[in-house]
Amino acid sequence: MLPASFTSYLSVFHAVVDVVGLTEKFTFNPKEGIDNPVMVITESADSVSTPRLRLCFLKREEGEAYGFKLRVEEDCHGHLIRNVVSGGIAERSGLRDGDRLLEVNNCFVDNAPHSEVSRKITISGHQLCLLVLDGEEYERAVSQKQDLRVLAKSYKEEGCKPPRLCHITRAPSSGLGISFTPLEGEKGRFSVSLVAGGAAEKAGVCKGDHLVWMNGAMVSHLSHAALSRMMKKCGNHITILVIDSESEKIYLQKKIPILPTMAAAHNLPFRARKLHMISGSEGYGFLLRLEKTPSGRTYHVLREVERDSSAERAGMRDGEILLEVNGESVESLMHNEIVDRIRLSGKQLFLTSITASGLEFYTQLGLSPLLFCEDDAAEKTADDHTSPNKKKDLSSPRLCTIQKGPLGFGFNLDCDPQRPGAFISQVAVGGSGQSAGLVVGDVVMEVNGQNVEEKHLEDIIMLVEKGGSFLSLQVMDQTSYNKMKQSDISNTDAITRKQEEEDEYELSIL
Missing domain, CATH: 1.20.5 (Single alpha-helices involved in coiled-coils or other helix-helix interfaces)
Structure with a gap:
């Protein structure tokens, strides 16, 4: 044994x-290498745990197409890249048929509605940054219940921050409050120097930031002298794209372009607004007109907002330019096509609009105004329950006395470029203007006792600045103001409509 x-x-x-x-x-x-199933299994497991993301940067010229289709298909997860044109921009950037789209310009979109993802691509303009995953790897990751949002974030390092788009308005005492120093040995790269408490710092620029873009132009090809000349020509306003130096290093290492379409907006003077309307027995209560501007371009303009209508409760302002109907751009649509879409909306309608000055601002920067929207839906839903007394108060001229605070007077002025006068375009939350009773859309009738109804915006702003730390404004709700003026000249509307018909302008009551 x-x-x-x-x-x-x-x-x-x-x-x-x-x-x-x-x-x-x-x-x-x-x-042939090593014939070992164990090794193959190990390699496969590694590829599942760390799918290989690809960043594709697409840049096109005016009139060019990116050369791919975005689709949602039955029995397939995610947003699919299809019909990649051979030799086209998309293929040259690295896109492949069957890829799944995870991010558009640093914004995670895998779980977003298809229409919203398509919209983000459309409004990006001539430059587009897409983060994608091979189709087979995507399906494997989904079957393994991997968090795709975390996966997308892992492409960039922890703490990487988006660039900032900052609009700076010159201050009387310290100017723009910013200067730029070239980085030694690196052409086209500049660091930011700030005046403490100055205009640039208040606009969201931070110490140590690096400059990427100014007034619509990338600075990577500029010398310091050329940048200085550009600064001198900017006047009282400048819009810049900046990023902190640590995040910039990560972007450069990963070869991620730094684009305005990726930016967090700071202090922008204009934003597009989303309006949500529910149709009443009389319709929505506004006119849609096709109007020609002094520049010769035609736009679809919102006019004659009726008192107590769905349009007024949604915050619609007379003279704003229509950008979207139910999330669809109207830029390429005919007047009758827009009207059809509005009338087929049923009881609910979503419009996006912006002032004429706002559209001009974004046009000069080469950006779509739809990139930066001020969503008024929640605020306006609360307004639907406003008491009748408040509405009655707004319909009469109101005298608002304002003392300058930490946010200045706490409001912005804008105008309709086709007529004199000004209105309140923004009111800072918690600011002096809000405390004094100013409401977005109010027409400014008097500044410090002087009538300004026939003055241009620049002259009105000068009167405001001359008032020092105290300001007296007489204002009136825009719809009531328009009706008051119409009662003074009752035949104006008939004459205007006749002229519009003669000029072949289109007009629709909605």
Whole structure:
């Protein structure tokens, strides 16, 4: 009989022999590599745990197409890249048929509605940054229940921050409050120097930021002298794209372009607004007109907002330019096509609009105004329950006395470029203007006792600045103001409509 210890050793020996016997079945051929299923399984597991993301930067010229389609298909997850044109911009950037789209310009879109993703691509303009994953790897990641949002974030390092788009308005005492220093040995790269508490710092620019873009132009090809000349020509306002130096390093290492379409907006003077309307028995209560501007371009303009209508409750302002109907751009649509879409909306309608000055601002920067929207839906839903007394108060001229605070007077002025006068375009939350009773859309009738109804915006702003730290404004709700003026000249509307018909302008009551 064998000792127990020897029996144990023999069992172990047999186990070793079994393993060796299995191992001997694997062969090595220098031409074919190692024929080992265990190694293949290990490599496959690694690829599942760390799918290979690809960043594709697409840049097109005016009139060019990116050369791909974005689709949602039955039995397939995610947003699919399809119909990649051979030799086109998309293919040259690295896009492949079947890729799944995870991010558009640093914005995670995998779980977003298809229409919203398409819209983000459309409004990006001539430059587009897409983060994608191969189709097979995407399906594997979904089956493994991996968090795709975390996966997309892992492409950039922890703490990487988006660039900032900052609009700076010159202050009387300290100017723009910013200067730029070229980085030694690096052409086209500039660091930011700030005046403490100055205009640039208040606009969201931070110490140590690097400049990327100014007034619509990338600075990577500029010398310091050229940048200085650009600064001198900017006047009282400048819009810049900046990023902190640490985040910039990550962007450069990952070869991620730094674009205004990726930016967090700071202190922008204009924003597009989303209006949500529910149709009443009389319709929505506004006119849509096709109007020609002094520049010769035609736009679809919102006019004659009726008192107590759905349009007024949604915050619609007379003279604003229509940008979207139910999330669809109207830029390429005919007047009757827009009207059809509005009338087919049923009881609910979503419009996006912006002032004429706002559209001009974004046009000069080469950006779509739809990139930066001020969503008024929640605020205006609350306004639907406003008491009748408040509405009655707004319908009469109101005298608002304002003392300058930490946010200045706490409001912005804008105008309709086709007529004199000004209105309140923005009111800072918690600011002096809001405390004094100013409401977005109010028409400014008097500044410090002086009538300004026939003055231009620049002159009105000068009167405001001359008032020092105290300001007295007489204002009136825009719809009531328009009706008051119409009652003074009752035949104006009929004459205007006749002229519009003669000029072949289009007009629709909605």
